[in-house]
Amino acid sequence: MASAAEQLASNMNFSAFSRATELKKRIWFTLGALLVYRLGxxxxxxxxxxxxxxxxxxxxxxxxxxxxxxxxxxxxxxxxxxxxxxxxxxxxxxxxxxxxxxxxxxxxxxxxxxxxxxxxxxxxxxxxxxxxxxxxxxxxxxxxxxxxxxxxxxxxxxxxxxxxxxxxxxxxxxxxxxxxxxxxxxxIGNGISLIIFAGIVAGLPGAIYSMLSEVSGGRQSSMVLVIVFILAVAVIAAIVFMERAQRRLLLQYPKRQMGNRMFQGDTSHLPLKLNTSGVIPPIFASSLLMLPATFSNFIKDAPLWLQSMTTALTPTHIPHMIVYAALMVFFCFFYTAIVFNPKDTADQLKKHGGFIPGIRPGERTADYIDYVLTRITVIGAAYIVAVCLLPEVLTMSMGGFLGGLGGTSLLIVVTVTLDTVAQIQGHLVAHQYEGLIKKSKLRGGRRHR
Structure with a gap:
């Protein structure tokens, strides 16, 4: 059953957006800040x-x-x-x-x-x-x-x-x-993610133009372009599906008595995202992979092992893909452990009288949440690795035909877009609630008169 916020969000239209003055100010500020960044x-x-x-x-x-x-x-x-x-x-x-x-x-x-x-x-x-x-x-x-x-x-x-x-x-x-x-x-949204998003989006027209130039110049066939387009749409659809996917744990709250009235126990869900870490793993992994090249810049005649490492960690090389995948898997688990603490969640549930059916509150609940979270993080890490490495494999086989249309860039663009839309929807829901509260106050004042 949809929540009250979801029902309210489904009834939104352009008129509701036009009345949200605070949201429009935030959008204009975001666009202005990103424009300043692009000018820089x-x-x-x-x-x-x-x-x-x-x-x-x-x-x-x-x-x-x-x-x-x-x-x-x-x-x-x-x-x-x-x-x-x-x-x-x-x-x-x-x-x-x-x-x-x-x-x-x-x-x-x-x-x-x-x-x-x-x-x-x-x-x-x-x-x-x-x-x-x-x-x-x-x-x-x-x-x-x-x-x-x-x-x-x-x-x-x-x-x-x-x-x-x-x-x-x-x-x-x-x-x-x-x-x-x-x-x-x-x-609106995470500012750092939006800055990366703006930089990637600004480079997409040039990447598309480069691909079209390759086809028009006869260096690639039009069928390859069609296949790349279909794969891009499929990858975007997969990203949207996986980013919206959740594992919901059923929660129950016992009956409680207030005065002479007995209230029935409520049921709720604890949503666990399949990809809790978001776009952090590929961004962090990419940053670490650039460190050897950064250090090699300090040495005029860099040693052979450092030159070999820098070359091996260049994109479209097999060692780079292996290290890149390993770092992304590590950061998927690492960042999930940072942003979600099963023990704190279990303590909060126990404090409010909630429990997972069949699981004893307290430490057993924390262990069960950690068990479920670890299993879905394995799926999320495999999804991140597949999305980021599949276009890289295609780029290696096509001789750089994909240009800037890499898996990491597509993942960042789609994920940041979903997060920004969610932020806008949240502001609209808050505005709708504020409007309802004002209307109820006006009606209450009229009744008292």
């Missing part, structure tokens, strides 16, 4: 030769540089001031969350609620600054080295260029982090 990807880094950089990027299309360019929204392709994107923030979040699970002091802060979460977020910002400085310095060395070729990308190499690059890129990353927080608090 067109401001070039001072001190470089844009033409030489463009030629260098053509030689390194795809690979780790292409993956980093995807998450930066094309800023690396133009070597903009926001070229680092929010990758340092994502990596810092991974480090802090790993430390939280193994450090008692950070774990205690997490349990303090909102105040502890603010302190942890501040630690994440400090870590972001440190990582952004390291990555910006590595990028400056990479630009000065000209990818190891006889190319002069930097007009005046030296410490002044390195220092200015660090300051500029650090400022760009911190601005994007602040912009994401503003979107989260004053706009």
């Amino acid at each position: 990807t067109y401001i070039p880094l001072p001190g470089i030769n844009p033409a030489e950089w463009a030629n260098s990027m053509k030689m390194h299309e795809g690979g780790l540089m292409g993956l980093a360019n995807l998450f930066s929204g094309g800023a690396i392709d133009r070597m903009a001031v926001v070229a680092l994107g929010i990758t340092p923030y994502i990596t810092a979040s991974i480090i802090i969350q790993l430390l939280t699970s193994v450090t008692p002091s950070l774990e205690a802060l997490k349990k303090e609620g909102e105040s502890g979460r603010k302190i942890i977020n501040q630690y994440t910002r400090y870590a972001t600054v440190g990582l952004a400085i390291v990555q910006a310095y590595g990028m400056a060395l990479l630009l000065e080295a000209g990818f190891g070729r006889d190319i002069q990308i930097v007009m005046n190499p030296g410490w002044f260029f390195r220092f200015s690059t660090i300051i500029t890129m650090l400022g760009g990353t911190m601005f994007l982090m602040w912009l994401g927080e503003q979107i989260t608090s004053r706009g």
Whole structure:
């Protein structure tokens, strides 16, 4: 049976949306913030030769540089001031969350609620600054080295260029982090996810144009394009289905007496999402896979083992796929354990008198929830790995024909779209409830008169 909120949401129409003034303000703020972000990807880094950089990027299309360019929204392709994107923030979040699970002091802060979460977020910002400085310095060395070729990308190499690059890129990353927080608090949806989403969507027209050019130039057949289109639709449908899938655990509440009246016991459900971690696993895994290439930028004559590792971890290579899949499976379980604690859920159920039929309240309930959650996370991890690696396998077999239409990008776009629609629907439901409350107050006032 549909809940009251779902019944109310099903009756919404355009007129209800037009009356939601607060929601419209949030949407306009989000669009304006994303526009500012997109403008930042067109401001070039001072001190470089844009033409030489463009030629260098053509030689390194795809690979780790292409993956980093995807998450930066094309800023690396133009070597903009926001070229680092929010990758340092994502990596810092991974480090802090790993430390939280193994450090008692950070774990205690997490349990303090909102105040502890603010302190942890501040630690994440400090870590972001440190990582952004390291990555910006590595990028400056990479630009000065000209990818190891006889190319002069930097007009005046030296410490002044390195220092200015660090300051500029650090400022760009911190601005994007602040912009994401503003979107989260004053706009709709998760700001960091929406920034990544905007960058990927901005690159889709170019990827589609590249595919059409391959077909029109005779380098690929039109049948391959049709097959790719059908597969893309199938993958999107699978993502929507799996992201909406839930395992509902039946909950029962005992009869209770209030005064002289006896109330019947209620039944409810505990929904467990099949993919609790969302898009976090592929984003975190991609960020970690780019670390060897980042470290290799610091060494002018990198050792052979580091060069071999960087090459092996390049997309469309078998070692990259294996490590990528392993990292995604790890982060599926790791992030699920962070965002959902079966013991806390079981304690809350016991506190309110709820129980799962046939399961004793307390520790047995926590063990059962953990058992069910582990089983569905296995399915969710397999789904994430399949969605992210299938297009990569097709790209390897088709010689890069898919361009930027990778599984990770499709997963992020569809998942963020679903989350944003859910956020909009939530604001509309709240607005509808507010309207009903106002009407009931007016009717009550008239009756008293």
